[in-house]
Amino acid sequence: MSEADFAHTDRAEKNRREKAVALARYAWNRGITGAELLAMTDNYRRRLARAADAHPPRTDETWQLVAALLDEKTEWASRHPDHPAAIRTDTDEKIMWVKPPVRPWLTD
Secondary structure, eight states: OOOOOGGGSHHHHHHHHHHHHHHHHHHHHTTOOHHHHHHSOHHHHHHHHHHTTSOOOSSHHHHHHHHHHHHHHHHHHHHOTTSGGGSOSOGGGGGGTSOOOOOOTTOO
16 A cells, blocks of 8 residues: 655645745745745744744745745736836835845955
């Protein structure tokens, strides 16, 4: 008797996509890119998921999908800058998730 792979059933894929869309929406509105999301520590990503009112994904597969959705949305927004959905609503909160690089103070 073989074990079923419940993580890759149609229902699991649908749930993963729904969660990824919600997480991507939250991150995109804050100006977080796909690369920045994937560079975050697991702890930060779990915190981000909770802030987005989602249970943190158990696998990296969902986070990869979120990053792809963020990149897709960014491309779409650049082609449709006047569309209301292309406006990020909470970019001032990005600093809570992605810290700007520290500039060395001893450079010319």
